[in-house]
Amino acid sequence: MTAGVVVRESRVAIAVAGACPVCRSPGSQPFLSVDGRDYRRCETCAARFLYRRQLPSRDAEYAHYLHHENHPDDPGYRRFLTKLAVPLLARLAPASRGLDYGCGPGPALAAMLRMAGHEMAFYDPFFRPDPKPLEVTYDFVTCTETAEHFHRPAEEFDRLMALVRPGGWLAIMTCFQTDDARFQDWHYRKDPTHVVFYREETLRHLAAARGWHCEVPVKDVALMQRPSDHGGMK
Template sequence: MMDVTGVAMDSDKATPGRADLACPVCLGPAVEFMTLAARRYRRCPTCQARFLDPAHFLTAAEEHAYYLTHENTVDDPGYRRFLSKLADPLLARLPAQAQGLDYGCGPGPALAAMLQEAGHRVALYDPFFAPDPAPLSQTYDFVTCTEVAEHFHQPVTEFARLRALVRPGGWLAVMTCFQTEDARFERWQYRADPTHVVFYRDATFRHLAQDWGWRCEIPCKDVALLQRPSG
């Protein structure tokens, strides 16, 4: 069917027999959502994620080239203000001298610098800019994932890895622009980024936390803090 803007929108009927129609975030059955400029999107009624058909994913080389156009630097005051949306509530929950990992740190790991300046130790990992896998063999009091989860081609695999990196009582801190009204999806600037392939709502992270047996806090829009049980 068509919505009021003339965008093709599909029903809640799932197509059986297609493995790629499973939600990549929670593995629930996905349904058709809408098609924009020949790019097909689906949604998950279970966790409320929206995601791009994998047929439209960029290659790793194309992704890397696009990331190189970003101009975020460690000392950029504006970038630091942006990251403080996650850093401030996380810092309020951390013990002194905690050990953490900035997962998907990018070429300018400003968040890691901010957390280090607050007295914490922070390791770095990024598949393109800090690819040494050694930090992935340890566990941490906190793991940060800022403006990264929307790039995950296989979110269920990535979140399983992130969960395993967090010590009992520790935190997984995620920042990504939450998708809100479906009516805004077509013109949403965040969706237009060709490297953004999965879009979350606060309900998505609450669902994941419940499924994992973790606690979820949403201190502000676009930030989810998930705490692993201590026991």
């Protein structure tokens, strides 16, 4: 069987009732119903996710994002982003080239990385939808507070990982789901555009399935490194 056939078949698996939209495993189970929303959990990668039929419309998503107040010059927001920026910068070569994927209307993280001497490109399906930045590869790709919004996370991670050059880094920041007993009242779940929730083990599983190295330097941050051409890591 060719690689192309495998990819097509794995994508078809997402359409199967109960299939995990994160790792494409068929092994998911009903998890919780709350506030009129129904969630499942994956027995393979441990993700929790909203039933596909209940995903918000694109218009509803966009209207909600317009109320976000993540200003690039806000010192508090910048401090929040250092959680990812500091460990990532420690792993990058000088003058690396990166992509801020899901940058939103005010790409604060990209501004911070530029100040550190790195070249940045931007992509956001709502605020910077030009697909040209997705046609090349990068030394690193950042995805902060974005993965929880993915309606097709398996396909998004395929795209993100394809954007990283051999030896490069994919940096993910999302609030890890850790306690099922608190899921119902968790503030992160109550955002109507948050539809998929990852555990540390979820992201480690996604990396391992592709032969990538995964580090979790702090809670809510995963740094995945693509193997270099000669099979090792940087």
